[in-house]
Amino acid sequence: MKKNVEFILPINLILLMLFGMITIFSATYGSKFADLFYRQLFWDILALSVFFVTSRVSFRFWKSVTFWLVLFSLLFLVMVLMLPPVSGSRRWINLGIASFQPSEIAKFVIILFLAKVYSESKKGILTGLFVTGLTAFLIYKEPDLGMTLMIMGIWFFMTFASRKYDKLILLVLIAGLVILPLFMVFGLEEYQMNRILSFLNPEKYVSSSAYNTVQAIRAIGSGGLTGEGLLLGIMNRYGYVPADHTDFIFSVVGEEFGLVGTLALLLLYSVLMLRLWKASKKAPDSFSFLLTVGIMTTFLIHIVENIGMNLGLLPVTGIPLPFMSYGGSSVMIFAAQLGMLFRLLSINVELKSKANEL
Template identity: 35%
Template sequence: MNSNFDRTLSREDVLRRRSSLLQRLHIDGPLLLLLLLLACGSLFVLYSASGKDVDLLLKQASSFGLGMASMLLIAQVEPRFMARWVPLGYVCGVLLLLVVEVMGHNAMGATRWINIPGVIRFQPSEFLKIIMPATIAWYLSRSSLPPSFKHTLVSLALIGVPCVLILRQPDLGTAVLILASGAFVLFVAGLRWLWIAGAAAAAVPVVVGMWYFVLHEYQKQRIHTFLDPESDPLGTGWNIIQSKAAIGSGGVFGKGWLLGTQSHLDFLPESHTDFIIAVLSEEFGLVGACLLLMVYLMLIARGLVITVQAQTLFGKLLAGGLTLTFFVYVFINIGMVSGLLPVVGVPLPFISYGGTSLVTLMSGFGVLMSIHTHRKWITKV
């Protein structure tokens, strides 16, 4: 009996030591495991979606490695140290967007990148997906909650400046995500429901004004296509029609890996980026799609747990904003691919091909790890 007790105790000691080691390295075990699962699944699906393009697969694997290094590095930084540099990060982010406005690299009719020939090409708006919620969390954590009318207006102004610059690129999808990331921090901060209702009512004339004065013709066409894809089945409605055909043809268990017809016969455009979940659904069916959604839900649940357990106001607001923004990522992409939302060009997190987006997402989870593993300091930011 004593030997059994000793064995049980030793197992508990091993588990405790492992947990302590991860804590000292500032790594959250559940988050790391779920992210590694998504990384492996992404490469598996991307190989098929890209038409067995090994070079593209190696680029994505390299981006995962860079993103993992970025995540682990950011996790070592204490949240209070992050908070000190948030204002500078916001200013630098806006300045980079102004550089894009003046001398950005144009591709496919949009000017969204800064290109340094022979060195790097990156999309500055991606970094605002982390900088924006951090900025609003830093600003609101310096005063009492719920936020006053003045603090709410200042927060909205801080959100609005980069959103307007990103809309001019034009990049509606990224602008929506950055708007959501800042708005979610306000929501977590306890924004009054009366003000939320007022903002929803005010959104109606704003949307009408955007339709006539802000949206480009191709963006309006996407909304027309969303409402009636069959109106132009060989033109703007092609993507949605083929995407829904791919999802439906997969059935419950799918056609099998590398056996999808919509992507491999080039019926499905952008199969390795925005519409990659259609490839996954065709080859792995409803079961594969549900397994992916389960991993996403576990990631979101873990983020909400970290939000609740955060010991500082800055950490709580930032963790909540990042987690809810990640939910919007998943919701918008799956909604647009399945025809429930207009197409706005939002990639599927960790699954779609894309280097800057992937590194930004991993960096965001590095911030969550930092908030969770640096819980001893209690000084107000």
């Protein structure tokens, strides 16, 4: 094997983290959440370590432990449902010194699992469908509709990319069109339905379900070309946009850094997606290719959905913006995934027979 010098991906990662830290600092400055800046700094440093550790782990290892990772992932998802609800949901397991979100681990594990079963057998579709369905159901019961849709989206795109189950994909699309109206009527919590209704008619729900989105749009619009400046955004500084350090952090970027700042962020994400695309092209076997597709799908859904809900173009689902929104579990999983693809970008495989050495 010949080693390549891959420097774009780690530099891109560090720049995104720095951008996120600056924005979180502004979003939390002088508030009761001010200490979250230092916590995120700790998580980002730890995530960088995870990035470089996973870049040293062979893909053969990940394939060998996939079964156990699925088992532990499902166990954690069951455990979290047994805990007392917090604000109406059960999403976090508190370990005392830190908390983690089992659904973030499940999102990572399901990609590994689908890549393994699809690359090993055509009959893997049944096993993949069962495990994905069970995972999505447990996350839905938390309830976490955004992450449930994320898991289903990962299954769809990885199944499509496998090029083995075209008829099944068509059946799933048809079934989805039939089931979706029924699910929206009978399967959603009241607040989830209100989010969809407020997305369709924000003016009617401007003081309730659509409040966050409307305020985020106003904040982004007030930023103009160059923004109000760091710590100078009125909507941000005076708390007009709730959850502006998590779900609605893009509104802080728009208000304080303006169009220039949002375009800079989109440029960083574009570079990231191009590097992931290049990794998929360098994949020496079906497992690594499908793994790359799953990770690309994850990042793309996160970026499009979060920015879309900040702009009022998509319903609010609570999906974080990668390396920008506050959160330890998410940044660790994102970094681990990029570390795995950094390995692909850094190694030029000369013979496919050596693919397992990845």
